[in-house]
Amino acid sequence: MTVKDLHLGLIGCGAMAATVGAALTAAGIRISRLSVLVRPGREAVAHTALAEWNIGDVLLTVVTRPEELIACKPDIVGECASQDAVASCVPPLLAAGIETVIASVGALANPDIFAAIAKAGPGKLHVASGAVAGMDGLEAARLSGLSEVVYTGRKPPSSWPGGGTDYSVIFEGSARQAALKFPKNANVAAAVALAGLGFDRTQVRLIADPACTNNIHEISFVAGCARGAFRMEGLPSPSNPKTSMTAGYSVANAVLNAVSPALQAV
């Protein structure tokens, strides 16, 4: 496999960003330059965190504003931060022609953010599949007509806002409501909505379950061509158990597909 030198841009340098850096490096991509956007005041923390990634020699630039990240001219940017970061950074990145992968997909449940990103370009937007699987099957089935899509997310109570220890169904409603109400926990609901029946017709149940040690994501759908059911049991990220490690791997995979589709390891 040929190793490609990559100038990677990242927004955020928490649990998911660390998985992205490690996954790309393990896949044989040499990250020769890393430009990272963090919140103002977090620059020193970012330098410390990034030094722990062990991704080899890398020219590191830490910035706090989208214009500065654009000026770095990364090959591609992975957003691993928050729905706020999608709103403030992604339209200008796309307008500057920079290909961008987003993890905080729930931002698109906000109609104003959706409209701003839908009309932004010429940079290409990639929506990471995140902590779940089966989007390709759902997207294909959509072409035959979908009549129902249900997403159920189950995590330990400590991984939901408010904590607690008991079993509870903490939310039942549309993907739009879920993504806006649980910005750190229901991005998967948004990704399922975009692949299937949209934000208002995708049904979501979110469950705090003390019997769970992992983060469990289930999608079921009824379509003209098939009935589908997908289940993913994701290990929590060591430094942020709310986030499944798979979500970071999905951002890394979207970056790989974008920058070197022919070079992926098998």
Ligand SMILES: NC(=O)C1=CN([C@@H]2O[C@H](COP(=O)(O)OP(=O)(O)OC[C@H]3O[C@@H](n4cnc5c(N)ncnc54)[C@H](O)[C@@H]3O)[C@@H](O)[C@H]2O)C=CC1
């Ligand atoms: N699509 C999916 O399946 C999933 C998506 N997510 C999204 O990914 C995000 C990152 O997850 P983790 O790395 O686990 O969180 P984390 O809390 O470990 O790290 C996020 C980092 O981003 C920074 N950040 C937040 N907003 C920012 C902004 N506007 N500008 C610059 N930096 C900013 C924070 O200060 C923090 O250091 C979550 O907040 C969530 O929105 C998380 C899990 C799954």
Ligand SMILES: O=C([O-])CC(=O)C(=O)O
């Ligand atoms: O990582 C996960 O398990 C899912 C998650 O937080 C989200 O959908 O935002």
